[in-house]
Amino acid sequence: MCLHGNFFGKIGDPCTSESEKLSEQQEIEAGFSPKGYLESYYRPINVEKMTAAIRELRKDKRKVIDIRDIQKELNDLNEEEIENLFVLSFHEDVALELMRRHPEDGLRVLDIGGGPTIYQHIPLSLESGNITHSEYLASNREEIERWAQGSPEAHDWSSYFAFSSKSMKENPVFLDLLSDMQRSDDPKLNERARELETMLSTPEVYQEALKNRLSRVVHGDLFAPGLALPPEQHFDVVTQGSQRGIPELITATFAFEGATAIREKWEEGFRNTLSRIEPGGYLSVVSVRNAERYAVGEGETLPAASVNENDFQAILLDAEFEIIQEKIMVGLDKNKVGYDGMVFIFAKRKENSA
Ligand SMILES: C[S@@+](CC[C@H](N)C(=O)[O-])C[C@H]1O[C@@H](n2cnc3c(N)ncnc32)[C@H](O)[C@@H]1O
Numbered sequence: 001m002c003l004h005g006n007f008f009g010k011i012g013d014p015c016t017s018e019s020e021k022l023s024e025q026q027e028i029e030a031g032f033s034p035k036g037y038l039e040s041y042y043r044p045i046n047v048e049k050m051t052a053a054i055r056e057l058r059k060d061k062r063k064v065i066d067i068r069d070i071q072k073e074l075n076d077l078n079e080e081e082i083e084n085l086f087v088l089s090f091h092e093d094v095a096l097e098l099m100r101r102h103p104e105d106g107l108r109v110l111d112i113g114g115g116p117t118i119y120q121h122i123p124l125s126l127e128s129g130n131i132t133h134s135e136y137l138a139s140n141r142e143e144i145e146r147w148a149q150g151s152p153e154a155h156d157w158s159s160y161f162a163f164s165s166k167s168m169k170e171n172p173v174f175l176d177l178l179s180d181m182q183r184s185d186d187p188k189l190n191e192r193a194r195e196l197e198t199m200l201s202t203p204e205v206y207q208e209a210l211k212n213r214l215s216r217v218v219h220g221d222l223f224a225p226g227l228a229l230p231p232e233q234h235f236d237v238v239t240q241g242s243q244r245g246i247p248e249l250i251t252a253t254f255a256f257e258g259a260t261a262i263r264e265k266w267e268e269g270f271r272n273t274l275s276r277i278e279p280g281g282y283l284s285v286v287s288v289r290n291a292e293r294y295a296v297g298e299g300e301t302l303p304a305a306s307v308n309e310n311d312f313q314a315i316l317l318d319a320e321f322e323i324i325q326e327k328i329m330v331g332l333d334k335n336k337v338g339y340d341g342m343v344f345i346f347a348k349r350k351e352n353s354a
Pocket residue numbers: 028032112113114115116117120135136137140220221222223252253254255258259260294
């Protein structure tokens with residue numbers, strides 16, 4: 001065992017040589033199968049069952065929730081469905097909190113480590129003017145392009161749109177925000193309310209609306225200066241946004257811990273990303289907790305950085321972020337899935353931070 005507590009030869013071991021260290025990214029390139037990953041985690045969902053479940057989950061205001069308690073309450077859902085439910089519910093909460101804070105809309109979003117998935121953009125599309133999907137692997141970006149172009153080979157996300165639409169329309173927080181916009185004296189907000197109603201009118205319209213907002217699918221590397229975003233003007237959405245005086249958002253769902261298995265490198269990637277958020281800008285992050293690995297296809301796994309809420313909290317505090325929402329799911333069987341829970345954090349960089 002080396003000083004870092006890793007076994008020699010393990011991918012991601014900081015004690016291996018420089019040439020071996022490079023192999024971590026090579027292993028992701030060789031091992032990550034977009035279709036296998038989508039098949040493992042994002043099969044079509046049962047809309048009725050999931051909307052009934054999110055109704056129950058909404059009532060649970062605890063910060064730390066043991067998945068085994070939820071399994072007892074929602075015994076018609078399997079573990080994979082409950083994991084999904086937590087993630088979808090968090091994204092809905094973030095979109096609604098942003099809508100409450102910025103009803104005027106137009107937020108610009110940068111997603112990093114976006115992978116081959118678009119579910120993370122669905123509720124946010126109600127609030128954002130445009131979304132940039134950045135991702136390291138070309139194969140994952142191609143999967144997103146196929147969906148955006150309506151290719152028959154694209155992954156089918158229609159049940160996720162149907163779920164989000166139904167869930168939003170039943171969510172009292174959304175209904176209150178909508179009614180405030182409708183009753184506002186500001187014609188722009190009346191128009192916003194009409195736009196939201198149109199977007200949620202059918203899953204097909206909702207899907208088209210996201211396609212219209214998903215303005216760019218680009219290469220990104222969360223360890224590189226400037227996140228390696230293409231240099232053209234306006235690609236650096238977060239910095240550009242602050243110049244307009246509009247707070248912006250970076251989203252990262254299972255990105256940092258999926259990009260490296262080395263704790264120090266995880267911190268480097270996380271801090272590098274935070275440095276792109278201007279004062280007043282937002283971060284929404286979801287991570288598997290205390291992970292060793294995660295599935296990327298039939299029987300295939302990749303190593304992951306083992307981090308938990310304490311790691312996120314310490315760095316966010318140091319980088320002058322305030323946590324707006326935090327949920328921690330515990331109680332998953334690590335021997336089976338490779339991690340023991342999930343961490344969900346929505347934070348804002350303090351307005352007066354350096
Ligand atoms: C576990 S997947 C998460 C995908 C998606 N965000 C989701 O919610 O399912 C991790 C993603 O990080 C990407 N990734 C790996 N190394 C990266 C890097 N250096 N910079 C940005 N993304 C990276 C992988 O290609 C993969 O798509």
